Amino acid sequence: xxNFTMDVDQKVVRFTGVIFTFVGLYFAVCLFIPLQFDKNxxxxxxxxxxxxxxxxxxxxxxxxxxxxxxxxxxxxxxxxAVFGHTASEEILFSWxxxxxxxxxxSAIVVFFPLSLLxxxxxxxxxxxxxxxxxxxxxxxxxxxxxxxxxxxFI
Numbered sequence: 559x560x561n562f563t564m565d566v567d568q569k570v571v572r573f574t575g576v577i578f579t580f581v582g583l584y585f586a587v588c589l590f591i592p593l594q595f596d597k598n599x600x601x602x603x604x605x606x607x608x609x610x611x612x613x614x615x616x617x618x619x620x621x622x623x624x625x626x627x628x629x630x631x632x633x634x635x636x637x638x639a640v641f642g643h644t645a646s647e648e649i650l651f652s653w654x655x656x657x658x659x660x661x662x663x664s665a666i667v668v669f670f671p672l673s674l675l676x677x678x679x680x681x682x683x684x685x686x687x688x689x690x691x692x693x694x695x696x697x698x699x700x701x702x703x704x705x706x707x708x709x710x711f712i
Contacts, residue, residue, distance in 0.1 A: 571627065571685060578624025578672065585617035585665055608709040613661045615705075616645045616669060623676055627685070635690050636698070638680030643702035645673035657710050 593610055601607050619641040626634035649670050652659035661669065683689045690698075 571630075571679075574675070574679070575624050575627030575629075578620055578627055578676075580624070581668060581672065582617055582619075582621025582624050585668070586614065586621050589614045589617050589665070605709045605712070610660060612648060612706065613659075613665060616641070616648060616661070617665070619644060620669070620672065620676075627679070630685060630687070632687055634685055635680040635683060635687060636694060638676040639690055639695065639698045640702065642673045642675075642677035642680060643698050644705065645669040646677070647702055648706055649673075651706060657706065 593614060594607075596602070596607065619637065623634070623637045623641045625631075626637050631637075648657075648659055648661065649666055651657045652661075659666070679685070681690060681695065
């Protein structure tokens, strides 16, 4: 009976990974199309130029998280946490008025629950792989916060 339960759990995890992959791929393509690339390197360090890539970055981290979840990559928990922190913080910061987000409403509706699910999968080690350390968790939170806030306030 335990083998059956384990097989069902692994199938659910892989199915979740496939969903993450396809949703991430869809939004990566949709959010890549409107990006404006500039050859002038002086523009690259302006906040407006940098922040246009944040929604695309979130979609790509979802795509990678899904691929790593599906293949049971040994560091999948780290990628799940990075996606979870970045997506949920981007949405929460815009909801409480700290920032304005470039995420379309459809992405917000999809990314927010998936980010909470990714945080749960990553931090509670649902994959039964290497657990996230406290340092990795703090670095994921601080890194995603810095990625989202520094370009907007410097």
